[in-house]
Structures are given as C-alpha cells and as structure tokens.
Amino acid sequence: MRKIVILIIILLILAFGAYWYYLRAINEKNSNALESMKFVVQKGEGSEEISIKLEEAGLIQSNFLFDIYAWQSGYDNKLQAGEYEMPKNLSIKEVIRILSSIKAREQNKITIIEGWKIQDMARYFEENAIAQKDDFIKSVSVKSSWWNDFTILDDKPKDQDLEGYLFPDTYLIYKDALIDDIINKMLLNLEKKFTDEMREDAKKTGYSIHEILTLASIIEKEVSSDEDRAMVSDIFNKRLKLGIGLQSDATVNYVTGKGELQPSYDDVAVDNPYNTYKYRGLPPGPICSPSLSSIRAAIYPKSNDYLFFLTTPDGKIILSKTYEEHIIAKRKYLK
Numbered sequence: 266m267r268k269i270v271i272l273i274i275i276l277l278i279l280a281f282g283a284y285w286y287y288l289r290a291i292n293e294k295n296s297n298a299l300e301s302m303k304f305v306v307q308k309g310e311g312s313e314e315i316s317i318k319l320e321e322a323g324l325i326q327s328n329f330l331f332d333i334y335a336w337q338s339g340y341d342n343k344l345q346a347g348e349y350e351m352p353k354n355l356s357i358k359e360v361i362r363i364l365s366s367i368k369a370r371e372q373n374k375i376t377i378i379e380g381w382k383i384q385d386m387a388r389y390f391e392e393n394a395i396a397q398k399d400d401f402i403k404s405v406s407v408k409s410s411w412w413n414d415f416t417i418l419d420d421k422p423k424d425q426d427l428e429g430y431l432f433p434d435t436y437l438i439y440k441d442a443l444i445d446d447i448i449n450k451m452l453l454n455l456e457k458k459f460t461d462e463m464r465e466d467a468k469k470t471g472y473s474i475h476e477i478l479t480l481a482s483i484i485e486k487e488v489s490s491d492e493d494r495a496m497v498s499d500i501f502n503k504r505l506k507l508g509i510g511l512q513s514d515a516t517v518n519y520v521t522g523k524g525e526l527q528p529s530y531d532d533v534a535v536d537n538p539y540n541t542y543k544y545r546g547l548p549p550g551p552i553c554s555p556s557l558s559s560i561r562a563a564i565y566p567k568s569n570d571y572l573f574f575l576t577t578p579d580g581k582i583i584l585s586k587t588y589e590e591h592i593i594a595k596r597k598y599l600k
Contacts, residue, residue, distance in 0.1 A: 291334045291357040295325055298353040300453055303437055305348050306364065312341040315364070324351055324360060331357050340365040350437060373440055377451065379433040379556035380485045382519070383426060386554075396444045404444045405431070414449070417456045420473040422550070429478045429551020430455055458557050467564050470502075475550065481563040482551035483541075486515035488574075493582045494562035499569050500584075509572075511541035519552040526578060527599050575599065 304322060306315055312335045316328035325331050334357055335341040343365040351363070375395065377386060383405055387398040405427040417430065431448065432455035438447055459474070467477050480501060484494050504511055517528040520537045533542040538549050555563075571584040573591035577598045585591040 291330055293326075294354050294356050295323075295360075296353050300457065301350050301352040303348060304351040306344060306346045308346040310344075310346070312336070312344060315344055319360065324353060324355070325357055327357075331361070334358065335361055348437075350439065373438050374435060375438060375447075376435045377431065377433040377554065379559075380553045381433060382553050383428050383431070386431065390447075395438070396447070401444055402426075404448060415452050415456050417452065417459055417474060421475050425550050427452070429482050429554055431554050432458060433554045433556060459560065463561070463564055470564060472563075476547055477560065477563045478555060479547050479549075479551045481555035481559040482553045483511065483513050483515055483548075484562050485553055485555040485559040486518070487513060488576060488582055489580055490582075491558050491562070492567070494559055495565065495567035496569055496571070496582070496584065497574055498562040498566035500571055500574055502566050503572060505546065508545060510543075510545045511547070513541045516541040516548055516552055519548075526576070527595075 302322065302324070304319070304324060310318075313328075313332055316325070316331040316335070319325045319331065320328040332341070335344070338361070340361050344361070345364060349363065351360070355363070373393075373395065375389075375393070377389075381389075383402060387396075387401040390396040390401050391398040421430070427448070431451040434451075434454055436447070436450055436454075438450065464474065467474060470477070472480065480498070483501070484497055488494050488497050501511055501513075503509075514525065514528050516539050517532050517535070518524055520535050520539050521528070521532050523532065525532065533540065536543060538544050539552065541548060569584070571586055573585040573588065573594075575583050575585075575591070575594055575598060577583060581598075583594045583598055585594055
C-alpha cells in the first residue's frame with residue numbers, strides 16, 4: 266500500500282509538472298523580435314496543417330503544443346482562412362486568438378522605389394488613397410515614437426525629417442493602417458537590412474550611419490549599377506578627404522526640384538547647404554531613400570585611381586583621373 270501511495274504521489278507530481286510546463290509554454294512569447302511577417306491560412310487547412318506551417322515559419326516553438334491547446338480550448342475548428350500580418354513575439358494562445366477570433370484584415374501591396382524622396386512617397390500614397398500627402402509629410406517631419414524605438418536613428422539629427430531612412434521595398438499594409446504604422450514598417454526594414462556586420466564596418470570608415478546614408482543617397486541618384494556605385498563611392502571618399510567639393514548634380518537637383526542631367530550655372534550657384542558645388546563635405550542629410558546596393562557601396566567602396574566621373578544620358582559612367590580629362594569627357598558626352 267505504501268508503494269502504491271508513493272507511486273500515486275509521483276504521478277501527481279509529474280502530472281502537475283507537465284501541466285505547469287504546458288501552461289507556461291502556451292503563454293510564453295515565441296521570441297523578442299519586433300518584426301512581423303505575412304502568414305497565409307488556405308481554405309480547407311486544418312489545425313494540424315496550420316500548426317506545422319506556423320512552426321516552420323518560426324511563429325511558434327511547438328506545433329504539438331499548438332494542437333493540444335487548439336483542441337483543449339475548442340478552437341481547432343474555428344481557425345479562419347486568410348492572409349495575416351503576424352508578429353513574431355506572440356504566445357501560442359495569442360496566435361490562436363488571432364487566427365480564430367480576428368477576421369483576416371484586407372491588405373494592400375505598396376512599392377516604394379529606390380531613389381524616391383519623401384515627396385515622391387507622399388504623392389504615391391495620396392494617388393493610391395493610402396494617406397493624404399500633407400499628413401504623410403507631417404508624420405515624417407515631427408518627433409514620434411520611432412525616435413526611441415530604432416537604433417538606426419541613434420545618430421540622426423533630431424531636427425531633420427526621415428529623408429533617407431524609409432527603406433525602399435514592397436510592403437503589405439492593412440487597408441486601415443495608420444501612417445505611423447507604415448513609417449514604423451519601413452524603419453524596421455532599414456533596421457533589419459543594416460546588419461550588425463555592416464554597422465561595424467561602417468564605423469571603420471569613420472562615418473556615422475547618418476553620413477553613410479547621406480553618401481549612399483547621393484550615389485543612388487548618380488549611378489545605377491553595383492560596380493559603378495562602388496567606384497563612385499571611392500571617388501567621393503577621395504574628394505571628401507582632399508577637401509574637394511563633391512559637385513554632385515543630384516544634390517543640386519534635390520535643392521531645385523529639377524531632374525537635370527547637367528544643372529545650369531544658376532542652379533549650381535544656389536545658396537543651400539545641400540548644394541555640393543557651393544559647399545564642401547557631405548550635405549546635412551540624405552537626398553533620397555537609397556537602395557541596399559548604394560548603402561553597401563558607401564560602406565565598401567572599390568579603390569580606383571579616378572577623381573572625376575560623369576554619367577551619360579544613356580546611363581554609362583565615364584571616369585577621369587584629371588580635371589582636364591573630365592572637361593573633355595563633358596564636351597564629348599554632355600553636348
């Protein structure tokens with residue numbers, strides 16, 4: 266009898282331990298990651314199929330525990346088909362609540378083009394009935410919660426807007442998303458794309474992240490291929506170290522709002538700190554949202570012997586070692 270009692274006690278302890286573990290596991294957050302991802306439940310998929318997909322996507326730790334809780338709570342037949350924007354830091358209980366009690370919200374796909382300015386994005390959002398142009402510009406120009414939520418903004422001047430920090434990419438957004446939700450998504454994407462390795466290598470260049478993004482934005486508007494960007498990055502670096510003006514037509518166009526291949530004499534004479542013909546060094550901030558290619562070019566320039574370059578009307582880059590060669594090239598290609 267004594268052995269039977271001991272056995273019962275052991276079984277009760279094991280059962281209690283298992284139940285405690287089960288409760289802890291279904292309430293524990295999957296991760297501390299801030300980002301979310303698209304998750305699709307197809308029509309006809311059952312709880313077991315969905316749980317396997319969730320585990321494979323890294324949204325839950327155990328499909329087995331998901332199935333147990335879904336069955337025990339009666340939600341196994343209530344999971345709804347649809348497309349979800351699913352945060353990665355949810356518990357199993359929270360994931361099931363979303364998939365069973367919250368109708369999949371309708372989403373829009375938006376595409377932010379590499380090299381776009383804030384004004385371009387604002388126009389795009391208004392034309393696609395996503396947000397009013399003025400509201401978007403105001404949101405990226407005033408201090409908001411994102412100043413403290415993203416390390417990518419640590420060395421960014423607080424008196425500047427988010428020009429250059431809204432990463433160009435294709436996004437899925439809810440139709441009822443707020444402007445700040447969209448901004449947060451783009452900032453989070455830049456935070457993710459600008460890896461720890463890139464940040465460490467950026468430090469070795471002697472530039473801050475803000476300066477890297479500024480340089481990358483100029484490179485983005487000047488040349489288009491990965492190889493050309495790395496070459497031009499080295500040319501700009503040499504000019505900065507030598508104290509020679511960058512003389513970037515792209516920065517002049519940013520000031521004037523034009524898109525000239527070769528700005529006029531009056532344009533390059535405009536008194537504005539973004540005019541790199543008139544002011545030496547980097548401008549105060551980015552002039553557009555650079556691609557990952559341009560950001561990498563700013564961090565990893567390709568060493569060369571050139572000090573001047575121009576881009577022809579058909580996009581070809583012409584490199585020159587001396588000012589005299591550069592003038593000859595301008596006469597030849599920029600008639």
